[in-house]
Amino acid sequence: MRRTRSRVVTAIAATLAVGLITSGCASERDDDGGGEGGDTFVFGAPGDPGSLDPALASDGETFRVTRQAFEALIEHEPGGSELVGGLAESWESNEAGTEWTFNLREGVTFHDGEKLTAEAVCANYDYWFNWTGTYQNKAISYYWQTVFGGFAKNESKDTAEPNYKGCAAQDELTAVISVNEASANLPGGFSLQALAIHSPKAIAEYKKESATGEGDALTYPKYSQEAGTVAGTGPFKIAEWDKGNQEVTLERFDDYWGEEKAGVEKLVFRTISEENARRQALEAGNIDGYDLVAPSDVEGLKDKGFQVPVRGVFNIFYLGMSQGANEALEKKEVRQAITHAIDRDNLVNTQLPEGGVVATQFMPDTVDGFSEGVATYDFSTDKAKDLLADAGESKLSVDFCYPTEVTRPYMPAPADMFELMKADLEKAGITVNPKPMKWAPDYLDATENGSCALHMLGWTGDFNDGYNFIGTWFSGFDAQWGFREDAVFDAVKAAESEPDVAQRVELYKKANEAIMEYVPGVPISSSPPSIAFSDKVNPPEVSPLTQENFAEVSFK
Structure with missing residues (x-):
């Protein structure tokens, strides 16, 4: 689930009104039946799938649906x-x-x-x-x-x-x-x-x-x-994709090979792109669960009796620097200055749920290959100013792109996080030119082709191997970064091609140390995203990879 790999999805407008989601599936369910009694479980997803064939996809919202089938x-x-x-x-x-x-x-x-x-x-x-x-x-x-x-x-x-x-x-x-x-x-x-x-x-x-x-x-x-x-x-088969109502319906597959069949007869994924609308739909009883709960909503939902399990930490949120979009970013001192300028502790403490931590490298400490020996860049506005002066860039001006109409597991409030980083950079004397963009396709295309000098993205791991993180960006030249440094690429490649797992993990540590020496971007945080469910359901076991199996769901 990668910047949650969403490049191939065209997002639906995020201004879905609550009134449009309050009709529907409450009357379709038999909440008293539970189990296999003909009930329907409705989940509020942040975005539409892009394809019913997962082989053609790279985004988490597609995989959330297809993983059930x-x-x-x-x-x-x-x-x-x-x-x-x-x-x-x-x-x-x-x-x-x-x-x-x-x-x-x-x-x-x-x-x-x-x-x-x-x-x-x-x-x-x-x-x-x-x-x-x-x-x-x-x-x-x-x-x-x-x-x-x-x-x-x-x-x-x-x-x-x-x-x-x-x-x-x-x-x-x-x-x-x-x-x-x-x-x-x-x-x-x-x-x-x-x-x-x-x-x-x-x-x-x-x-x-x-x-x-x-x-x-x-x-x-x-x-x-x-x-x-x-x-x-899978335990469900795909029955319908109603694009007009932004819903995918799956039905239980009774010939499933597993000992346990799906706990509900029907499973509906309904796109509700705005996080407040998702919360209100759950509170109104029109959906039975939703993902990417705003950190500020967690305790309120719990107080009202909703279940809000927290996933394990398996993601990274970062500030990307595209050297091709601003030649000043080719200077290591400038990249170091920007890293020192960002108050990452403040971002974690004010924007992320409990359990969020400041990142020191481009993988969380839950991934094999995390290194305790990387160069670190503590928050210091004065240090940032000195480095910019040394680089001859005291009047640095940068375009800073950030996404709209989206929430991601690693980035619950993009606009708020942007404003905090913008203020930090301006304190260091950097002129920031805001570039808000719709998540898909505009923002994803712009970051992919390297046209944003600074941008915010993240990654949720697919599996526990360090290459699934650092290999995503640093296995070779990538337009998103415009970063060319053989010392980094060679270190990552050496790890990627090592068949012995124990040796590979040690090589990942060395690769992380090489990456953070050249600091091509700013790893900011890792955090445990929350997911919410009605008190009437037995929820699935939550996954740090955001790979929930909704066949485990049943009604109480």
Whole structure:
């Protein structure tokens, strides 16, 4: 769940009025029935999904929905980040980390009646590997390219060489996936929702359509935009996507392989983009839960009897610096000055929920590879002024972009956080030019292409490996930063290609130390986001990865 990887989603306007959400599902539920008594659970989501095919997505709101219908070879333990069996009961790799063997579960059925086999697994991986045309646009195939590089036939010189080598069905329930080189993205990458397994019958239908367009003007295939074709193995199947009412409806899959079937008959994700509207809808009884509770609302909801569990810390919020947008940022002294100028303690104490901490590097201390030996930059306006003077930039002026119409797990109040940082920078003598932008596509596009000198973003980890954090930004030149420093890239690459986990963790520590020596951006905070539920429901176990399994929900 990455700056919560939302680049491919086009956000719906955030000004949804409370009146539009107060009608609806309260009358559809049997609140006294509970369990499997024909009830409907309604969840208020901060944004719309972008696709019903998770392979085409990179954002948390899509995955929140599709995770209920699709399962990957490996999953995460409930409430934690430990890898456990998913569609594969067990897995192992060769010593070199280039051959991964998956022992699949027996008796697993897809929503369309197809059976899970090793050939079905290989059909998925080979399908992704052979994508062509618009599917090779990283906005669509972000996770495939992040984990496995390029394709069977790369169509752009900018696409990485493929690391995927092939998939073979050793027998009916044993799939072997091979890569050319060991990667820190594995085995964690096999747990990604974007690499969840689809029915081979559905894949045959997918091949009849295609994504189209170039750059950011993309059109997704029709099958991914309406229910009826996609088919996974999860405890729910996708029944309807009502875009007019911003709702996705899923129904319990009674042939689910697990011992426990879904605790409710229907699951509805309703988009309510404004956090106050989500809270009011819960208080009015029109939804049964919602995500990204404002820190200031937590105690009030608890006092009214609502359940407000807190996720573990597994994210990072940062101030990005795009050197290509302002050449002054190419000077390390300027980047250090900006880092000293930000009062991160104040941001944590005033803007984040209890449990938030100041970040010292680009991963939280819950991730293996966190280093206690990084360079630190304490808040000091005077130190910032001195560094700017030394760099000849005492009259520095910067554009500072910040997002509107959005809340994220690591960034509950973007405008308020911007104002605090703006005030800090101005105290150090920096002229700040505010650039508010709608989250999607404007803000995400601007930050991705590096047109904002300063910008606010964050990341929620996909799995517990340091490369999933620092490799996202510092595995090589990235337009978002415009940062070029071989000492950093080489340190990250050395860790990424080390097959021994213990040695890799030590290399991550060295990479973190290299990153913070050059301070390409300002890691600001890590925090535990809250999620709220009605007192009438038994909620799911909350996940630090924001990977809640709503099949665990039932009514009391």
